[in-house]
Amino acid sequence: MKYTFISVPALGNKQNTFLNIKAKLTEYAETNAFPIPEFKIGTLDALVLLSDDLVKYDTVFEQSVNKVADIVRNFTSGTNGARDQMLLVNEKSIDQYIRGFQWNTMKYRTDKSLQETMGTLNQEVNAIDAIMKAKLNTYTQNKNALQTLQRKQTGNLSVKNLNGIVKKQHCVLNSEYLTTLIVAVPKALYKQWNGKYETLTSMIVPRSSIKVAEDDEFGLFTVTLFQRVVDEFTHKAREERFIVRDFKYDEDALEQQQDELNQVSSVEIEQQAELVRLARINFGELFASWVHLKALRVFVESVLRYGLPPDFTSVTIAAQPKFEKKVDETLLAQYGRLGGIHGLASKSSSNQQQNDEILDHDLQSVNDSSYRPYVQFDLHFDVERA
Known part of the structure; x- marks a missing residue:
């Protein structure tokens, strides 16, 4: 015009x-x-x-x-x-x-x-x-907050929200000394993970790694270890390109996650x-x-x-x-x-x-x-x- x-x-x-x-x-x-x-x-x-x-x-x-x-x-x-x-x-x-x-x-x-x-x-x-x-x-x-929540639901296993994927039986709960970490491992590094995770630090529970889930890029593995070596293990894992996810099992988390998504979307x-x-x-x-x-x-x-x-x-x-x-x-x-x-x-x-x-x-x-x-x-x- x-x-x-x-x-x-x-x-x-x-x-x-x-x-x-x-x-x-x-x-x-x-x-x-x-x-x-x-x-x-x-x-x-x-x-x-x-x-x-x-x-x-x-x-x-x-x-x-x-x-x-x-x-x-x-x-x-x-x-x-x-x-x-x-x-x-x-x-x-x-x-x-x-x-x-x-x-x-x-x-x-x-x-x-x-x-x-x-x-x-x-x-x-x-x-x-x-x-x-x-x-x-x-x-x-x-809008950015909504997109962040949506990415957590739709991204790969290195970033995706793990509530609903990791079950209660995958974790050691209520232990004074032990804890379970959830680690995203690139598919190409499965063999390296299985050969190294027990020796990255001391105080790792042998044969405690279980594959929980898998997508096109990553596999999601558990590892049980003493709480006192979590920081050291996380650092060593990062050097090997293993991604320790920030995750704590919560039975109500999945419902809370969906409620938050619905609220922000609304x-x-x-x-x-x-x-x-x-x-x-x-x-x-x-x-x-x-x-x-x-x-x-x-x-x-x-x-x-x-x-x-x-x-x-x-x-x-x-x-x-x-x-x-x-x-x-x-x-x-x-x-x-x-x-x-x-x-x-x-x-x-x-x-x-x-x-x-x-x-x-x-x-x-x-x-x-x-x-x-x-x-x-x-x-x-x-x-x-x-």
């Missing part, structure tokens, strides 16, 4: 200017009004500084929108198109919202300065970013649902903030480009596929005469300082490869991003 916001001098008649643009582009694009209220302008110096700040905020807002959209896409099933239908702004599709955009005067009062309005937008986006980051971190931590499902719910709500808030920022950019740049008092028409253009170049050529043919400094020659000499400031801003803009003689900003939302 790509939308282009442009503004051109209205010459005292905004409606006729809009209809003229719409007629010129009717074969190539959908054109809609992009109404922007008049704001308290302040000094042109402040306006130039705000213009620079708005460029930075635009990038930040775009990143925030895409991060939250990715959460919705990554955690919901279906095709990209079906998932993007869940991305609504004020209960409207993105396309409907942009084409029918109205400035939210309840949230962003026009009697406030442009700097205050930009500050309010930025605070809202930062607050949502913080909320979504905290929710995503919490979800990720629980929390993960709930947190994911909550994360997606918040992402969908906050996507709409972020996207609306982003479009309002675009409106601010159009207003500020129009004043800097065309001068005071504000007299311009702003529109939204959604080009048909493969007609973007034709739209650009049509607009340049119609408004190329502006040259970015429309109307300066007609200003009185008393406004010369303001004219110089506007001209200086325009000359800086010309160095931008995307420069047009009229105000133009694009909004590109990548529906295939996820």
